[in-house]
Amino acid sequence: MSSSTEWPLWEVFVRSRRGLSHTHAGSLHAPDAEMALRNARDLYTRRSEGVSIWVVPSAQITASSPDEKDSFFEPAGDKPYRHPTFYDIPEGVKHL
Amino acid sequence: MATAAEHQTARSEADQAAADAARTAAHTAAFDAAVAADERIEPRDWMPDAYRASLVRQIAQHAHSEIIGMQPEANWITRAPSLRRKAILMAKVQDEAGHGLYLYSAAETLGASRDELLDKLHSGRQKYSSIFNYPTLTWADVGAIGWLVDGAAITNQVPLCRCSYGPYARAMVRVCKEESFHQRQGYESLLALSRGTEAQHAMAQDAVDRWWWPSLMMFGPPDDESSHSEQSMTWKIKRHSNDELRQRFVDICVPQAESLGLTLPDPDLVWNEERGHHDFGAIDWTEFWAVLKGNGPCNEQRITQRRNAHEEGAWVREAAAAFAAKHGEAKA
Ligand SMILES: [Fe+2]
Ligand SMILES: [Fe+2]
Numbered sequence: 001m002s003s004s005t006e007w008p009l010w011e012v013f014v015r016s017r018r019g020l021s022h023t024h025a026g027s028l029h030a031p032d033a034e035m036a037l038r039n040a041r042d043l044y045t046r047r048s049e050g051v052s053i054w055v056v057p058s059a060q061i062t063a064s065s066p067d068e069k070d071s072f073f074e075p076a077g078d079k080p081y082r083h084p085t086f087y088d089i090p091e092g093v094k095h096l
Numbered sequence: 097m098a099t100a101a102e103h104q105t106a107r108s109e110a111d112q113a114a115a116d117a118a119r120t121a122a123h124t125a126a127f128d129a130a131v132a133a134d135e136r137i138e139p140r141d142w143m144p145d146a147y148r149a150s151l152v153r154q155i156a157q158h159a160h161s162e163i164i165g166m167q168p169e170a171n172w173i174t175r176a177p178s179l180r181r182k183a184i185l186m187a188k189v190q191d192e193a194g195h196g197l198y199l200y201s202a203a204e205t206l207g208a209s210r211d212e213l214l215d216k217l218h219s220g221r222q223k224y225s226s227i228f229n230y231p232t233l234t235w236a237d238v239g240a241i242g243w244l245v246d247g248a249a250i251t252n253q254v255p256l257c258r259c260s261y262g263p264y265a266r267a268m269v270r271v272c273k274e275e276s277f278h279q280r281q282g283y284e285s286l287l288a289l290s291r292g293t294e295a296q297h298a299m300a301q302d303a304v305d306r307w308w309w310p311s312l313m314m315f316g317p318p319d320d321e322s323s324h325s326e327q328s329m330t331w332k333i334k335r336h337s338n339d340e341l342r343q344r345f346v347d348i349c350v351p352q353a354e355s356l357g358l359t360l361p362d363p364d365l366v367w368n369e370e371r372g373h374h375d376f377g378a379i380d381w382t383e384f385w386a387v388l389k390g391n392g393p394c395n396e397q398r399i400t401q402r403r404n405a406h407e408e409g410a411w412v413r414e415a416a417a418a419f420a421a422k423h424g425e426a427k428a
Contacts, residue, residue, distance in 0.1 A: 006209060006210055006211050007413070007416075007417065009204065026198055026201050026266075026267070026270075027201045027204070028197060028201065029210060031413075031416040031417045031419065031420035032416075032419070032420035032423065035416060035420070042194075043194055043197055043198075046187075046190070046191070046194065047274075063140065065140070066138070066140045066141045066142070067142070
Protein backbone atom coordinates (compact mmCIF):
# COMPACT_ATOMS: atom_id res chain seq x y z
CA MET A 1 0.00 0.00 0.00
CA SER A 2 1.38 3.39 -0.93
CA SER A 3 0.50 6.30 1.28
CA SER A 4 -0.54 9.36 -0.66
CA THR A 5 0.63 11.81 1.97
CA GLU A 6 3.73 13.09 0.29
CA TRP A 7 6.34 14.82 2.40
CA PRO A 8 6.56 18.54 1.62
CA LEU A 9 9.05 19.82 -0.93
CA TRP A 10 12.04 21.93 0.15
CA GLU A 11 14.38 24.10 -1.91
CA VAL A 12 18.04 23.65 -1.07
CA PHE A 13 20.64 26.44 -1.13
CA VAL A 14 24.32 25.63 -0.65
CA ARG A 15 27.22 27.91 0.21
CA SER A 16 30.12 26.23 -1.54
CA ARG A 17 32.88 28.19 0.18
CA ARG A 18 33.14 30.81 2.87
CA GLY A 19 32.91 34.20 1.22
CA LEU A 20 30.34 33.10 -1.38
CA SER A 21 26.57 33.36 -1.11
CA HIS A 22 24.22 30.42 -0.95
CA THR A 23 23.18 29.20 -4.39
CA HIS A 24 20.14 27.17 -5.32
CA ALA A 25 21.18 23.53 -5.67
CA GLY A 26 17.85 21.75 -6.19
CA SER A 27 14.98 20.43 -4.15
CA LEU A 28 14.00 17.41 -2.10
CA HIS A 29 11.20 15.98 -0.01
CA ALA A 30 11.44 15.76 3.76
CA PRO A 31 8.96 15.53 6.63
CA ASP A 32 10.45 18.46 8.53
CA ALA A 33 13.20 21.08 8.42
CA GLU A 34 15.74 19.03 10.32
CA MET A 35 15.35 16.02 8.05
CA ALA A 36 15.42 18.33 5.03
CA LEU A 37 18.84 19.59 6.16
CA ARG A 38 20.18 16.07 6.65
CA ASN A 39 18.81 14.89 3.33
CA ALA A 40 20.26 17.97 1.65
CA ARG A 41 23.66 17.19 3.11
CA ASP A 42 23.50 13.62 1.76
CA LEU A 43 22.08 14.65 -1.59
CA TYR A 44 23.94 17.83 -2.49
CA THR A 45 27.24 17.75 -0.58
CA ARG A 46 28.51 14.18 -0.95
CA ARG A 47 31.81 15.56 -2.27
CA SER A 48 32.29 18.45 0.13
CA GLU A 49 30.45 20.85 -2.21
CA GLY A 50 29.27 22.96 0.70
CA VAL A 51 30.11 24.54 4.02
CA SER A 52 26.58 25.70 4.82
CA ILE A 53 23.06 24.73 3.71
CA TRP A 54 19.71 26.52 3.79
CA VAL A 55 16.45 24.67 3.27
CA VAL A 56 13.23 26.56 2.55
CA PRO A 57 9.75 25.07 2.13
CA SER A 58 9.05 25.43 -1.59
CA ALA A 59 5.52 26.58 -0.82
CA GLN A 60 6.95 29.60 1.02
CA ILE A 61 8.67 31.04 -2.03
CA THR A 62 6.97 33.91 -3.82
CA ALA A 63 8.18 34.28 -7.39
CA SER A 64 7.67 36.87 -10.08
CA SER A 65 5.54 35.68 -12.97
CA PRO A 66 7.28 34.85 -16.26
CA ASP A 67 4.20 36.19 -18.06
CA GLU A 68 4.83 39.66 -16.68
CA LYS A 69 8.55 39.42 -17.19
CA ASP A 70 8.68 42.26 -19.69
CA SER A 71 6.50 44.73 -17.84
CA PHE A 72 7.85 43.74 -14.44
CA PHE A 73 11.47 44.41 -15.34
CA GLU A 74 10.75 47.17 -17.84
CA PRO A 75 11.44 50.09 -15.46
CA ALA A 76 15.17 49.26 -15.51
CA GLY A 77 15.24 48.94 -19.29
CA ASP A 78 15.43 52.62 -20.20
CA LYS A 79 17.97 53.74 -17.62
CA PRO A 80 21.35 53.18 -19.24
CA TYR A 81 22.69 56.06 -17.13
CA ARG A 82 22.81 53.63 -14.22
CA HIS A 83 25.82 51.99 -15.88
CA PRO A 84 29.32 53.47 -15.76
CA THR A 85 29.74 52.89 -19.51
CA PHE A 86 27.06 55.53 -20.15
CA TYR A 87 29.53 58.34 -19.45
CA ASP A 88 32.14 59.77 -21.81
CA ILE A 89 35.34 60.58 -20.02
CA PRO A 90 38.25 62.27 -21.78
CA GLU A 91 41.15 60.09 -22.76
CA GLY A 92 43.90 59.90 -20.17
CA VAL A 93 41.81 60.61 -17.08
CA LYS A 94 42.83 58.00 -14.57
CA HIS A 95 41.24 56.15 -11.62
CA LEU A 96 37.71 56.89 -12.82
CA MET B 97 -35.75 31.00 -30.61
CA ALA B 98 -32.62 32.42 -29.09
CA THR B 99 -32.96 35.43 -26.85
CA ALA B 100 -30.81 38.52 -27.13
CA ALA B 101 -29.01 37.48 -23.97
CA GLU B 102 -28.17 34.11 -25.50
CA HIS B 103 -26.78 35.82 -28.62
CA GLN B 104 -24.72 37.96 -26.32
CA THR B 105 -23.30 34.88 -24.57
CA ALA B 106 -22.52 33.14 -27.85
CA ARG B 107 -20.68 36.20 -29.11
CA SER B 108 -18.63 36.63 -25.96
CA GLU B 109 -17.74 32.93 -26.03
CA ALA B 110 -16.51 33.34 -29.60
CA ASP B 111 -14.54 36.41 -28.55
CA GLN B 112 -13.11 34.46 -25.68
CA ALA B 113 -12.07 31.58 -27.95
CA ALA B 114 -10.43 34.00 -30.37
CA ALA B 115 -8.57 35.71 -27.52
CA ASP B 116 -7.40 32.32 -26.18
CA ALA B 117 -6.17 31.29 -29.62
CA ALA B 118 -4.28 34.57 -29.99
CA ARG B 119 -2.68 34.13 -26.58
CA THR B 120 -1.65 30.55 -27.38
CA ALA B 121 -0.16 31.70 -30.68
CA ALA B 122 1.83 34.40 -28.89
CA HIS B 123 3.00 31.91 -26.26
CA THR B 124 3.99 29.39 -28.91
CA ALA B 125 5.94 32.01 -30.82
CA ALA B 126 7.78 33.07 -27.64
CA PHE B 127 8.54 29.44 -26.80
CA ASP B 128 9.79 28.63 -30.31
CA ALA B 129 11.95 31.76 -30.33
CA ALA B 130 13.49 30.88 -26.96
CA VAL B 131 14.31 27.34 -28.13
CA ALA B 132 15.70 28.62 -31.44
CA ALA B 133 17.91 31.11 -29.58
CA ASP B 134 19.24 28.28 -27.38
CA GLU B 135 17.72 29.86 -24.32
CA ARG B 136 16.51 27.61 -21.54
CA ILE B 137 12.85 27.01 -20.77
CA GLU B 138 12.22 27.35 -17.04
CA PRO B 139 9.50 25.73 -14.92
CA ARG B 140 6.96 28.55 -14.84
CA ASP B 141 7.34 29.50 -18.51
CA TRP B 142 4.54 28.65 -20.88
CA MET B 143 5.36 25.50 -22.86
CA PRO B 144 3.40 23.29 -25.27
CA ASP B 145 1.56 20.46 -23.49
CA ALA B 146 3.34 17.90 -25.66
CA TYR B 147 6.75 19.33 -24.70
CA ARG B 148 5.85 19.05 -21.02
CA ALA B 149 4.50 15.51 -21.43
CA SER B 150 7.53 14.41 -23.42
CA LEU B 151 9.91 15.78 -20.79
CA VAL B 152 8.02 14.18 -17.91
CA ARG B 153 8.14 10.85 -19.73
CA GLN B 154 11.86 11.11 -20.48
CA ILE B 155 12.95 12.48 -17.10
CA ALA B 156 10.81 9.96 -15.21
CA GLN B 157 12.25 7.08 -17.22
CA HIS B 158 15.71 8.45 -16.57
CA ALA B 159 15.05 8.78 -12.82
CA HIS B 160 13.63 5.24 -12.65
CA SER B 161 16.73 3.94 -14.45
CA GLU B 162 19.01 5.51 -11.86
CA ILE B 163 17.28 3.89 -8.91
CA ILE B 164 16.65 0.51 -10.54
CA GLY B 165 20.28 0.65 -11.64
CA MET B 166 21.32 0.48 -8.00
CA GLN B 167 20.19 -3.15 -7.79
CA PRO B 168 22.56 -5.07 -10.08
CA GLU B 169 25.60 -3.46 -8.50
CA ALA B 170 24.35 -3.45 -4.92
CA ASN B 171 24.18 -7.21 -5.42
CA TRP B 172 27.98 -7.25 -5.03
CA ILE B 173 28.52 -4.83 -2.14
CA THR B 174 28.73 -7.52 0.52
CA ARG B 175 31.04 -9.60 -1.66
CA ALA B 176 33.44 -6.92 -2.90
CA PRO B 177 36.98 -8.33 -2.91
CA SER B 178 38.50 -5.62 -0.70
CA LEU B 179 37.46 -2.88 1.67
CA ARG B 180 38.65 -0.34 -0.90
CA ARG B 181 36.43 -1.78 -3.64
CA LYS B 182 33.55 -2.05 -1.21
CA ALA B 183 33.76 1.59 -0.14
CA ILE B 184 33.96 2.66 -3.81
CA LEU B 185 30.98 0.54 -4.79
CA MET B 186 28.88 1.85 -1.93
CA ALA B 187 29.73 5.43 -2.94
CA LYS B 188 28.79 4.69 -6.53
CA VAL B 189 25.48 3.07 -5.67
CA GLN B 190 24.69 5.97 -3.35
CA ASP B 191 25.43 8.37 -6.21
CA GLU B 192 22.92 6.55 -8.38
CA ALA B 193 20.28 7.09 -5.70
CA GLY B 194 21.24 10.77 -5.75
CA HIS B 195 20.91 10.89 -9.54
CA GLY B 196 17.41 9.47 -9.23
CA LEU B 197 16.50 12.15 -6.71
CA TYR B 198 17.89 15.03 -8.82
CA LEU B 199 15.84 13.75 -11.72
CA TYR B 200 12.61 13.20 -9.79
CA SER B 201 12.94 16.79 -8.58
CA ALA B 202 13.37 17.98 -12.16
CA ALA B 203 10.23 16.06 -13.19
CA GLU B 204 8.33 17.64 -10.31
CA THR B 205 9.08 21.13 -11.62
CA LEU B 206 6.85 20.13 -14.56
CA GLY B 207 3.92 19.35 -12.28
CA ALA B 208 4.43 15.61 -11.82
CA SER B 209 4.21 14.32 -8.25
CA ARG B 210 6.81 12.02 -6.71
CA ASP B 211 4.21 9.52 -5.50
CA GLU B 212 2.58 9.37 -8.90
CA LEU B 213 5.93 8.75 -10.63
CA LEU B 214 6.82 5.95 -8.23
CA ASP B 215 3.36 4.41 -8.67
CA LYS B 216 3.87 4.41 -12.43
CA LEU B 217 7.22 2.69 -12.06
CA HIS B 218 5.83 0.09 -9.67
CA SER B 219 2.82 -0.65 -11.88
CA GLY B 220 4.93 -0.85 -15.05
CA ARG B 221 3.26 2.17 -16.69
CA GLN B 222 6.62 3.92 -16.95
CA LYS B 223 9.82 2.21 -18.01
CA TYR B 224 13.44 2.21 -16.99
CA SER B 225 16.49 1.43 -19.08
CA SER B 226 16.49 -2.21 -20.24
CA ILE B 227 20.18 -2.58 -19.42
CA PHE B 228 19.31 -3.14 -15.76
CA ASN B 229 17.34 -6.26 -16.61
CA TYR B 230 20.57 -8.18 -17.11
CA PRO B 231 22.11 -10.05 -14.17
CA THR B 232 25.49 -9.34 -12.52
CA LEU B 233 26.91 -12.86 -12.49
CA THR B 234 30.47 -12.20 -11.33
CA TRP B 235 32.49 -9.50 -9.61
CA ALA B 236 33.87 -8.49 -13.02
CA ASP B 237 30.36 -7.38 -14.00
CA VAL B 238 30.70 -4.48 -11.57
CA GLY B 239 33.77 -3.30 -13.46
CA ALA B 240 32.14 -3.87 -16.85
CA ILE B 241 29.07 -1.90 -15.78
CA GLY B 242 31.19 1.02 -14.61
CA TRP B 243 33.18 1.09 -17.81
CA LEU B 244 30.49 0.29 -20.40
CA VAL B 245 27.10 1.06 -18.87
CA ASP B 246 28.15 4.24 -17.11
CA GLY B 247 30.27 5.04 -20.17
CA ALA B 248 27.26 4.76 -22.46
CA ALA B 249 25.21 6.77 -19.98
CA ILE B 250 27.83 9.53 -20.03
CA THR B 251 27.81 9.61 -23.83
CA ASN B 252 24.03 10.04 -23.67
CA GLN B 253 24.04 12.52 -20.82
CA VAL B 254 26.76 14.97 -21.77
CA PRO B 255 24.63 16.49 -24.57
CA LEU B 256 21.66 16.59 -22.16
CA CYS B 257 23.59 19.18 -20.13
CA ARG B 258 22.55 21.56 -22.95
CA CYS B 259 18.94 20.37 -23.06
CA SER B 260 16.39 23.15 -23.58
CA TYR B 261 14.67 22.51 -20.26
CA GLY B 262 16.66 24.26 -17.52
CA PRO B 263 16.08 21.98 -14.51
CA TYR B 264 16.83 18.84 -16.55
CA ALA B 265 20.01 20.39 -17.97
CA ARG B 266 21.17 21.45 -14.51
CA ALA B 267 20.50 18.00 -13.06
CA MET B 268 22.56 16.53 -15.90
CA VAL B 269 25.52 18.80 -15.17
CA ARG B 270 25.56 17.49 -11.61
CA VAL B 271 25.10 13.89 -12.75
CA CYS B 272 27.86 14.06 -15.38
CA LYS B 273 30.37 15.38 -12.86
CA GLU B 274 29.72 12.33 -10.70
CA GLU B 275 29.57 9.81 -13.53
CA SER B 276 33.18 10.19 -14.49
CA PHE B 277 34.20 8.63 -11.17
CA HIS B 278 31.84 5.74 -11.92
CA GLN B 279 33.41 5.03 -15.25
CA ARG B 280 37.00 5.33 -14.04
CA GLN B 281 36.52 3.07 -11.04
CA GLY B 282 34.98 0.44 -13.32
CA TYR B 283 37.81 0.68 -15.78
CA GLU B 284 40.43 0.44 -13.04
CA SER B 285 38.71 -2.58 -11.54
CA LEU B 286 38.54 -4.35 -14.91
CA LEU B 287 42.16 -3.51 -15.59
CA ALA B 288 43.20 -5.11 -12.29
CA LEU B 289 41.37 -8.27 -13.28
CA SER B 290 42.65 -8.24 -16.82
CA ARG B 291 46.23 -8.01 -15.57
CA GLY B 292 45.59 -10.57 -12.81
CA THR B 293 45.60 -14.34 -12.95
CA GLU B 294 44.40 -16.23 -15.97
CA ALA B 295 41.08 -16.92 -14.25
CA GLN B 296 40.64 -13.23 -13.37
CA HIS B 297 41.42 -12.20 -16.93
CA ALA B 298 38.88 -14.69 -18.25
CA MET B 299 36.29 -13.38 -15.83
CA ALA B 300 36.88 -9.82 -17.05
CA GLN B 301 36.61 -10.91 -20.68
CA ASP B 302 33.41 -12.83 -19.98
CA ALA B 303 31.84 -9.77 -18.36
CA VAL B 304 32.76 -7.57 -21.33
CA ASP B 305 31.39 -10.22 -23.68
CA ARG B 306 28.03 -10.11 -21.92
CA TRP B 307 27.75 -6.33 -21.38
CA TRP B 308 28.99 -5.02 -24.71
CA TRP B 309 25.88 -5.53 -26.84
CA PRO B 310 23.35 -4.50 -24.20
CA SER B 311 25.44 -1.32 -23.70
CA LEU B 312 25.13 -0.50 -27.40
CA MET B 313 21.37 -0.98 -27.09
CA MET B 314 21.27 1.68 -24.37
CA PHE B 315 21.29 4.34 -27.09
CA GLY B 316 17.87 3.21 -28.17
CA PRO B 317 16.50 1.90 -31.45
CA PRO B 318 18.08 2.91 -34.77
CA ASP B 319 17.19 6.40 -35.93
CA ASP B 320 14.63 5.25 -38.48
CA GLU B 321 12.68 3.35 -35.80
CA SER B 322 12.94 5.80 -32.93
CA SER B 323 9.49 7.17 -32.24
CA HIS B 324 10.23 10.27 -30.16
CA SER B 325 13.55 11.30 -31.64
CA GLU B 326 12.66 13.84 -34.28
CA GLN B 327 10.36 15.95 -32.16
CA SER B 328 12.85 15.85 -29.27
CA MET B 329 15.56 17.14 -31.59
CA THR B 330 13.35 20.01 -32.75
CA TRP B 331 12.69 20.92 -29.14
CA LYS B 332 16.41 20.61 -28.39
CA ILE B 333 15.74 18.11 -25.64
CA LYS B 334 17.92 15.76 -27.65
CA ARG B 335 20.95 17.11 -29.47
CA HIS B 336 22.20 14.02 -31.31
CA SER B 337 20.52 10.99 -32.81
CA ASN B 338 20.69 7.52 -31.24
CA ASP B 339 22.94 6.18 -33.99
CA GLU B 340 25.25 9.16 -33.80
CA LEU B 341 25.78 8.68 -30.05
CA ARG B 342 26.15 4.92 -30.44
CA GLN B 343 28.88 5.47 -33.04
CA ARG B 344 30.65 7.94 -30.77
CA PHE B 345 30.60 5.39 -27.95
CA VAL B 346 31.99 2.58 -30.11
CA ASP B 347 34.82 4.82 -31.32
CA ILE B 348 35.69 5.76 -27.73
CA CYS B 349 35.59 2.16 -26.48
CA VAL B 350 37.80 0.47 -29.05
CA PRO B 351 41.13 1.96 -27.89
CA GLN B 352 40.04 1.69 -24.25
CA ALA B 353 39.46 -2.05 -24.71
CA GLU B 354 42.92 -2.36 -26.25
CA SER B 355 44.51 -0.71 -23.23
CA LEU B 356 42.55 -3.07 -21.03
CA GLY B 357 43.91 -6.03 -22.92
CA LEU B 358 40.36 -7.24 -23.57
CA THR B 359 38.52 -7.78 -26.83
CA LEU B 360 35.09 -6.51 -27.77
CA PRO B 361 32.85 -9.42 -28.82
CA ASP B 362 32.20 -8.26 -32.37
CA PRO B 363 34.03 -9.90 -35.31
CA ASP B 364 32.76 -7.13 -37.62
CA LEU B 365 34.30 -4.35 -35.59
CA VAL B 366 36.80 -2.66 -37.87
CA TRP B 367 38.16 0.83 -38.52
CA ASN B 368 36.67 2.40 -41.61
CA GLU B 369 39.18 4.88 -42.99
CA GLU B 370 36.66 6.46 -45.34
CA ARG B 371 34.05 7.17 -42.68
CA GLY B 372 36.61 7.98 -40.02
CA HIS B 373 34.66 5.70 -37.69
CA HIS B 374 34.56 2.07 -36.66
CA ASP B 375 32.14 -0.16 -38.48
CA PHE B 376 30.44 -2.60 -36.18
CA GLY B 377 28.18 -5.66 -36.41
CA ALA B 378 24.39 -5.72 -36.48
CA ILE B 379 22.61 -5.33 -33.17
CA ASP B 380 20.06 -7.96 -32.22
CA TRP B 381 17.03 -5.71 -31.89
CA THR B 382 14.67 -8.61 -31.25
CA GLU B 383 16.51 -9.09 -27.96
CA PHE B 384 16.15 -5.39 -27.20
CA TRP B 385 12.41 -5.37 -27.79
CA ALA B 386 11.94 -8.60 -25.84
CA VAL B 387 13.74 -7.18 -22.80
CA LEU B 388 11.85 -3.91 -23.13
CA LYS B 389 8.54 -5.77 -23.18
CA GLY B 390 9.40 -7.44 -19.90
CA ASN B 391 11.05 -10.67 -21.03
CA GLY B 392 14.63 -9.96 -19.99
CA PRO B 393 16.42 -12.17 -17.48
CA CYS B 394 15.69 -9.91 -14.47
CA ASN B 395 12.66 -7.70 -15.24
CA GLU B 396 10.47 -9.45 -12.70
CA GLN B 397 13.16 -9.50 -10.02
CA ARG B 398 14.03 -5.80 -10.39
CA ILE B 399 10.49 -4.50 -10.13
CA THR B 400 9.57 -6.86 -7.31
CA GLN B 401 12.59 -5.78 -5.30
CA ARG B 402 11.72 -2.12 -5.93
CA ARG B 403 8.11 -2.61 -4.83
CA ASN B 404 9.20 -4.50 -1.73
CA ALA B 405 11.72 -1.81 -0.81
CA HIS B 406 9.01 0.82 -1.16
CA GLU B 407 6.48 -1.10 0.89
CA GLU B 408 8.93 -2.14 3.56
CA GLY B 409 10.02 1.48 3.89
CA ALA B 410 6.47 2.70 4.43
CA TRP B 411 6.68 2.55 8.22
CA VAL B 412 9.79 4.75 8.16
CA ARG B 413 8.04 7.38 6.06
CA GLU B 414 4.99 7.25 8.28
CA ALA B 415 7.02 7.47 11.48
CA ALA B 416 8.96 10.47 10.17
CA ALA B 417 5.74 12.19 9.13
CA ALA B 418 4.17 11.47 12.53
CA PHE B 419 7.24 12.82 14.31
CA ALA B 420 7.17 15.97 12.20
CA ALA B 421 3.45 16.46 12.81
CA LYS B 422 3.90 16.03 16.55
CA HIS B 423 6.62 18.64 16.62
CA GLY B 424 4.52 20.94 14.49
CA GLU B 425 7.20 21.51 11.90
CA ALA B 426 5.73 19.93 8.81
CA LYS B 427 4.51 22.50 6.30
CA ALA B 428 1.67 20.78 4.51
FE1 LIG C 1 23.79 7.68 -12.61
FE1 LIG D 1 26.64 6.06 -12.76
